[in-house]
Amino acid sequence: MSRVLNDGRHKMAVDQKQARARRIFLIQAASLTGAGSLVSAVVPAEPTAATAAPIPEPDTTSPLPYQSLSPDEATFIEALVNVMCPADEYSPSGIDCGLATYIDRQLAGPYGKGDGRYQRGPFRSGKPQLGLQLPLTPEQFCKAGIAAVNALCIREHGIPFDRLTPSAADALLQAIEGDHVQDDGLSLALWFNEVLYPLFIEACFADPMYGGNRRAVFWKMIGYPGLPATYTLDMVRYRGTPYPGARDPKSIADFT
Amino acid sequence: MAKKLPKRTVVVVGGGLCAGLVSRQLTANGIDVLVLERGGDHANGAEAKLPNQRDELRWDRRQGLVQNWQRETYTLRHSRAEQSLPVRWMEAFLPGEGVGGAANHWNGVTWRWAEYDPTLRTRYESRYGKAAIPADTPLQDWGTTYGELEPYHDLFEKLFGLSGKAGNIKGAIQRGGNPFEAPRRDEYPQKPLEITEAGSMFKNATEALGLRPFPQPAANSSGYYRNPDGQQLGQCQYCGHCERFICEAHAKGTPDALLYPLLRTRPGFEIRTHAHVLHVDYDRRAKRANGVRYLDLKSGQEYEQPADIVVLAAFTLTNTRLLLLAGIGEGYDPVMRRGVVGKNFCYQTNSGVSVFFKDRWINPFLAAGSTGTVIDEFNNDNFDHSAQPFLGGASISASVTNGRPIRTQRTPPGTPRWGTAWKKARADWYAHSFGVGAQGSCYPHRENFLDLDPEYTDTYGLPLLRLTFDFRENEVRMSDWVTRKVGEICKAMAPDFMSPIAGCSAPFDTRDYQSTHVTGGTIMGAEPRLSVVSPHLQHWDANNLFVVGASVYPHNSGYNPTGPLAALALRLGDDLVRYVERPRML
Numbered sequence: 001m002s003r004v005l006n007d008g009r010h011k012m013a014v015d016q017k018q019a020r021a022r023r024i025f026l027i028q029a030a031s032l033t034g035a036g037s038l039v040s041a042v043v044p045a046e047p048t049a050a051t052a053a054p055i056p057e058p059d060t061t062s063p064l065p066y067q068s069l070s071p072d073e074a075t076f077i078e079a080l081v082n083v084m085c086p087a088d089e090y091s092p093s094g095i096d097c098g099l100a101t102y103i104d105r106q107l108a109g110p111y112g113k114g115d116g117r118y119q120r121g122p123f124r125s126g127k128p129q130l131g132l133q134l135p136l137t138p139e140q141f142c143k144a145g146i147a148a149v150n151a152l153c154i155r156e157h158g159i160p161f162d163r164l165t166p167s168a169a170d171a172l173l174q175a176i177e178g179d180h181v182q183d184d185g186l187s188l189a190l191w192f193n194e195v196l197y198p199l200f201i202e203a204c205f206a207d208p209m210y211g212g213n214r215r216a217v218f219w220k221m222i223g224y225p226g227l228p229a230t231y232t233l234d235m236v237r238y239r240g241t242p243y244p245g246a247r248d249p250k251s252i253a254d255f256t
Numbered sequence: 257m258a259k260k261l262p263k264r265t266v267v268v269v270g271g272g273l274c275a276g277l278v279s280r281q282l283t284a285n286g287i288d289v290l291v292l293e294r295g296g297d298h299a300n301g302a303e304a305k306l307p308n309q310r311d312e313l314r315w316d317r318r319q320g321l322v323q324n325w326q327r328e329t330y331t332l333r334h335s336r337a338e339q340s341l342p343v344r345w346m347e348a349f350l351p352g353e354g355v356g357g358a359a360n361h362w363n364g365v366t367w368r369w370a371e372y373d374p375t376l377r378t379r380y381e382s383r384y385g386k387a388a389i390p391a392d393t394p395l396q397d398w399g400t401t402y403g404e405l406e407p408y409h410d411l412f413e414k415l416f417g418l419s420g421k422a423g424n425i426k427g428a429i430q431r432g433g434n435p436f437e438a439p440r441r442d443e444y445p446q447k448p449l450e451i452t453e454a455g456s457m458f459k460n461a462t463e464a465l466g467l468r469p470f471p472q473p474a475a476n477s478s479g480y481y482r483n484p485d486g487q488q489l490g491q492c493q494y495c496g497h498c499e500r501f502i503c504e505a506h507a508k509g510t511p512d513a514l515l516y517p518l519l520r521t522r523p524g525f526e527i528r529t530h531a532h533v534l535h536v537d538y539d540r541r542a543k544r545a546n547g548v549r550y551l552d553l554k555s556g557q558e559y560e561q562p563a564d565i566v567v568l569a570a571f572t573l574t575n576t577r578l579l580l581l582a583g584i585g586e587g588y589d590p591v592m593r594r595g596v597v598g599k600n601f602c603y604q605t606n607s608g609v610s611v612f613f614k615d616r617w618i619n620p621f622l623a624a625g626s627t628g629t630v631i632d633e634f635n636n637d638n639f640d641h642s643a644q645p646f647l648g649g650a651s652i653s654a655s656v657t658n659g660r661p662i663r664t665q666r667t668p669p670g671t672p673r674w675g676t677a678w679k680k681a682r683a684d685w686y687a688h689s690f691g692v693g694a695q696g697s698c699y700p701h702r703e704n705f706l707d708l709d710p711e712y713t714d715t716y717g718l719p720l721l722r723l724t725f726d727f728r729e730n731e732v733r734m735s736d737w738v739t740r741k742v743g744e745i746c747k748a749m750a751p752d753f754m755s756p757i758a759g760c761s762a763p764f765d766t767r768d769y770q771s772t773h774v775t776g777g778t779i780m781g782a783e784p785r786l787s788v789v790s791p792h793l794q795h796w797d798a799n800n801l802f803v804v805g806a807s808v809y810p811h812n813s814g815y816n817p818t819g820p821l822a823a824l825a826l827r828l829g830d831d832l833v834r835y836v837e838r839p840r841m842l
Contacts, residue, residue, distance in 0.1 A: 084674035090683055111318065118329040118344040120712065126341040129765040130332055133341055170675065177673065194767075200674065205661035206313040221679060222686035224621060224661045227310050229495040230505075235622045240453040243619050246687070255307035 068108035079162035083169045102203035102212030112139030145191035148183045208251045219249035226250045258558040264290045267563035270570030272357020274804045274825040276515030281829020283522040294532040295354030304502040312660045316500045321361045323351040328714040334726040349772040351571040356512030363499040363625030364475035367815035371438035374398040392702040396810045399782035399791030408823035416509030417481035420444035420473035436632040454690040455629035458654035461748040474626030475509030487514045496658035498625025536582040545801040568803045575807040576777030577721040598706035600776035602812040605696030605731040607739045607760045611751035612689045620659030628655030635814040646733035648697035650814045668753040697814040701728045727762045735759030778807040792842040
């Protein structure tokens with residue numbers, strides 16, 4: 001039952017996305033804000049982040065339903081992972097690598113709920129070296145940041161983040177990363193650098209069983225062989241030479 | 257209400273390395289020992305079995321084996337002028353939870369410190385004059401000597417099956433070992449680990465510079481090994497899942513592999529897991545510790561556990577916290593310059609330079625926790641400081657310990673943090689780069705100390721421990737100088753790229769793992785006015801209370817702290833046997 005509903009929801013999201021992509025072209029063509037704008041590279045001819053370039057290695061497995069993200073939040077995260085991981089000669093797009101699925105799963109799970117974090121008050125802001133001091137869980141903080149960035153995009157350009165062109169979205173993320181974008185409610189730099197970016201890196205490089213790094217594409221990209229990692233003999237045999245197992249990395253799932 | 261339990265001879269707080277070593281000596285002499293460990297037993301968990309042992313996300317990123325910060329963390333401020341805040345998720349150092357403590361997930365690097373380390377103040381004063389030690393640097397001798405500890409170093413290395421190459425056997429310098437090593441009676445029990453590609457490159461470069469590299473001493477077993485107790489180690493798999501992980505191959509010297517299985521067979525030994533000690537019961541008038549109170553985390557029941565002898569062998573910082581909570585000894589006051597509990601809190605002053613070689617295959621995943629090639633020329637007082645504006649130094653090494661892909665994120669300077677160019681850099685350099693690191697000493701500073709936080713509490717309502725700490729001028733100068741030496745070595749390797757040469761600097765950042773080597777707080781010494789425990793680790797204000805761990809170090813050296821700590825714990829075990837026979841100030 002739920003499977004059917006979820007598939008239905010996903011199809012709806014895809015249809016909406018395609019419809020939205022067509023609208024974006026028109027909106028962007030009509031509303032170029034020009035110089036002085038934070039996001040100055042809104043070029044209508046370029047495809048948007050959410051509808052980025054064709055995938056070199058299409059993944060035939062059906063995408064998993066989201067557990068934590070709302071449709072709007074999912075659209076945002078999908079756009080973000082496609083900007084940070086465009087389809088290219090190294091990997092398929094961020095979505096097709098499972099990066100959005102990974103982030104959603106982590107937000108829905110113990111990490112997102114703040115498991116293991118000291119959450120007693122009082123809460124005060126402090127030096128960044130003391131770490132995040134928010135009463136929010138990572139899931140709440142992540143979503144608050146998504147809402148703040150979308151609000152900013154709408155304020156500046158009249159469109160949400162996912163409708164920016166990839167280069168405009170990339171420029172915005174760089175500005176956020178470098179703490180050049182201020183928001184009244186929260187620190188977008190901390191949001192990106194302490195929550196989103198670490199999740200992105202994990203999504204790429206954690207074991208594929210967590211939903212990201214599909215088919216160990218990033219392990220293959222860098223040459224990390226994965227499991228079982230029993231190298232007593234290889235330690236000597238492959239010292240200083242290419243390691244053959246790096247071409248076909250194995251996940252925990254391959255040994256379960 | 258706490259339930260009162262029958263009295264035991266010795267109760268030990270914490271089930272880690274020190275507790276295991278103390279218990280080994282005591283139970284060998286038929287003495288009754290109860291160990292209270294707040295965590296569980298990892299031996300049969302997913303953390304100790306393939307394939308889930310190899311889960312970087314679960315055990316490393318999410319700290320599956322580390323103290324639960326939700327229940328208890330530390331507060332921090334960089335100076336007394338600041339307000340402390342709780343570190344809500346600590347990355348800088350990783351106390352353990354469960355049988356074996358932090359030593360179940362350690363890398364296994366095991367040094368004997370310099371022969372002069374226990375008498376460091378005397379050493380500096382005699383070499384450079386009394387004025388050489390700044391007034392704000394309360395270095396002090398330990399009240400014991402390396403010579404007194406040497407038999408226990410020897411015993412520990414044989415128990416844990418260390419792999420290494422001796423540099424100094426009974427005063428005779430050995431080729432291929434550390435020429436600065438303190439004299440030892442024997443070669444290491446096992447041959448060194450295999451060298452890594454990075455280690456070979458570092459070895460060639462440092463030898464060409466006239467330095468003397470050697471294999472880092474390791475509690476990763478280079479072969480099959482049977483220790484004097486009949487306990488066995490398998491051969492290291494070089495799997496790259498050592499620090500932050502339990503060794504599923506039983507090839508890492510850890511208390512959970514080598515001590516507790518033996519202890520559980522000995523009559524009179526008991527370990528209670530999920531037993532979280534809240535308090536030491538102290539009789540101020542009688543100057544005695546009557547026992548401890550602990551919470552059984554499985555039932556929620558609180559117990560009162562009386563004992564003839566109480567040994568604090570918890571994580572470094574917990575030892576200090578328990579003394580402060582019970583009001584045993586005088587808390588350190590940096591303004592009035594009195595008191596000792598919480599004094600001389602030290603860390604490790606680390607830095608490093610990344611090097612990139614497009615034609616060399618580093619294969620960082622072919623590694624063990626202690627696969628490192630090291631030089632000791634620029635460590636501590638192994639070089640002349642008379643022209644230097646600092647004291648101390650660092651061991652310098654090419655220590656490739658793993659290639660775990662979330663953590664191993666080396667890219668050349670200027671690489672973007674995402675996008676195609678980032679992917680290209682990750683693809684190009686992951687297997688072709690490594691770091692040369694400096695592990696620096698951290699000497700005590702009058703303004704670096706521990707006390708109880710006035711505001712924040714743990715989940716049981718008890719005050720958190722507050723760290724007032726930063727890297728002070730001496731450490732920053734030392735690190736700057738040593739890191740330039742690292743840069744010279746890196747340049748000699750002629751890499752395609754190098755990261756900038758920058759030493760360790762303030763402010764101390766809790767978001768970056770640096771090392772779990774926090775020390776001090778319950779320091780040892782010959783004078784009650786300047787130390788918490790005697791040279792025999794006996795509390796000056798309660799002669800049936802003993803404290804063991806890196807918390808007793810008056811300073812931290814440019815080495816990992818485990819070696820002397822283990823020697824001190826074994827010696828304490830023997831001292832306690834004498835104490836049980838005739839209780840007194842030892």
